[in-house]
Amino acid sequence: MASSLTFLCETTLKNAFPSRSFAFPSGSHEAQRLSFGFHGVALRRAKAEVKWRSSREVRAVENSSWAGSADTDINNLFDAPVLSNTEVAERLRTYQEQNQSNQHYMAMFSSIFGGITTDPAAMVIPMDDHMVHRGHGVFDTAAIMDGHLYELDQHLDRLLRSASMAKIGLPFDRSTIRNILINTVSASKCTRGSLRYWLSVGPGDFQLSSSGCAKPALYAIVIEGRSLPDQKGVRVITSSIPMKSPEFAIMKNVNYLPNALSKMEAEENGAFAGIWLDNEGYVAEGPNMNVAFVTADKELMMPHFDKILSGCTAKRVLVLAEKLISEGMIDGIRLGNVSVEQGKMADEMMLIGSGIIVKPVLQWDKHIIGDGKEGPVAKALFDLIVEDMQSGPASVRVPVPY
Numbered sequence: 434m435a436s437s438l439t440f441l442c443e444t445t446l447k448n449a450f451p452s453r454s455f456a457f458p459s460g461s462h463e464a465q466r467l468s469f470g471f472h473g474v475a476l477r478r479a480k481a482e483v484k485w486r487s488s489r490e491v492r493a494v495e496n497s498s499w500a501g502s503a504d505t506d507i508n509n510l511f512d513a514p515v516l517s518n519t520e521v522a523e524r525l526r527t528y529q530e531q532n533q534s535n536q537h538y539m540a541m542f543s544s545i546f547g548g549i550t551t552d553p554a555a556m557v558i559p560m561d562d563h564m565v566h567r568g569h570g571v572f573d574t575a576a577i578m579d580g581h582l583y584e585l586d587q588h589l590d591r592l593l594r595s596a597s598m599a600k601i602g603l604p605f606d607r608s609t610i611r612n613i614l615i616n617t618v619s620a621s622k623c624t625r626g627s628l629r630y631w632l633s634v635g636p637g638d639f640q641l642s643s644s645g646c647a648k649p650a651l652y653a654i655v656i657e658g659r660s661l662p663d664q665k666g667v668r669v670i671t672s673s674i675p676m677k678s679p680e681f682a683i684m685k686n687v688n689y690l691p692n693a694l695s696k697m698e699a700e701e702n703g704a705f706a707g708i709w710l711d712n713e714g715y716v717a718e719g720p721n722m723n724v725a726f727v728t729a730d731k732e733l734m735m736p737h738f739d740k741i742l743s744g745c746t747a748k749r750v751l752v753l754a755e756k757l758i759s760e761g762m763i764d765g766i767r768l769g770n771v772s773v774e775q776g777k778m779a780d781e782m783m784l785i786g787s788g789i790i791v792k793p794v795l796q797w798d799k800h801i802i803g804d805g806k807e808g809p810v811a812k813a814l815f816d817l818i819v820e821d822m823q824s825g826p827a828s829v830r831v832p833v834p835y
Contacts, residue, residue: 525554537657540621542613544604544651545636549620558652563643564633568688571595572631575614576787577655578822580624581830585614587745591685596632598684602649603632614653618833621655627787629654631687662788664815666795666807669719669784670699671773672707676717679740692720706784708797711740716771722786723747726771726779727810731764733757734779736771746818747785749829753817762813781808791815 516524541556542549550556564570573592576583589611596603605613618628630653637646674695676682695707699720708724709717716724718741725747726734733754735747757763776782782794782802793811794802821829 529553539623539655539657542617542653559636562636570633570687571599574629577626580833583822584745584829585831595684601632604649604651617653623655623657626658627656666793667705668796669706669708670704672709676709695720716776717741722784725783727781733763733766746787781810783811790818
């Protein structure tokens with residue numbers, strides 16, 4: 434007697450896989466009942482009766498409804514075409530044209546194809562890149578202001594630190610990466626906007642470990658942005674979404690689900706952002722920005738960077754704020770633990786980041802900050818950063834050779 438049964442799947446559903454055979458261990462029973470499914474664009478359930486015969490064949494004898502759908506008309510099922518490379522490119526281009534966002538992607542570099550493209554439809558990365566399906570990647574950004582990259586080296590150094598912590602090797606040395614980033618902006622012809630760039634362990638497979646990845650990958654994209662962020666004050670809330678542990682919070686990695694959920698929670702409650710508290714209850718940071726306060730004693734205060742991301746813009750603010758001391762606007766600058774009570778009782782509260790520069794906070798939860806208006810220190814710091822971006826020293830402004 435044969436040691437297995439042959440299980441023949443028969444279906445007229447054109448979108449499912451064709452009939453296939455499966456081997457099952459034989460048993461002592463004269464008959465068995467099995468359930469199986471056809472996995473195609475839709476899923477169809479069927480029952481089969483298994484009887485011992487010389488041919489050991491099993492055939493589907495009864496069909497049931499389509500799983501997940503009340504519509505049993507197979508003609509209404511989506512017929513996914515098989516596309517050529519040219520057809521894929523055309524459909525991607527059409528999709529881009531029909532679903533344009535308020536951001537304009539001007540150029541992209543990819544180490545996978547080893548060059549720069551200015552076609553948004555070609556700005557893609559492989560699905561088996563571990564940055565996509567495992568989150569094993571790090572990133573950073575730099576503003577483009579009047580044909581110069583602002584704090585490129587500071588952001589690049591942070592990217593490389595993050596990559597080291599994430600055990601991501603480099604596809605090129607630091608100097609080459611820097612030149613690639615500058616050349617990508619040059620190819621874009623963008624004189625005001627932002628440059629975002631990523632280091633990934635690279636494509637290779639869909640496993641958990643990166644041991645199957647051939648080599649790390651570098652991606653960079655230029656996004657046009659013609660206007661500066663507004664200085665209008667906003668409301669924030671205390672975030673209920675757990676923040677990352679310090680080991681991951683200080684690393685600028687692509688695992689931003691907590692950040693995204695915190696931002697969404699704020700928006701759902703009519704606020705601009707959520708404020709995270711650390712495991713001791715002290716003020717930590719926002720979802721993608723640092724937090725600063727002006728106390729009643731006229732001190733500019735920020736939380737320590739030991740449990741949160743050390744924002745490049747925030748660190749530059751600490752340097753430029755020295756000017757406000759000489760002008761008598763503030764009396765000092767301090768990094769330290771900030772309690773929620775201290776924060777809510779501050780004369781001014783502000784969010785600081787490369788995307789918003791300096792944004793005043795007028796209300797935290799139900800508590801009004803200061804007099805409920807945009808404060809003078811926040812405005813002065815915004816102006817200092819913009820001035821630095823436009824005419825600061827060579828250490829923070831890298832010219833782009835268009």
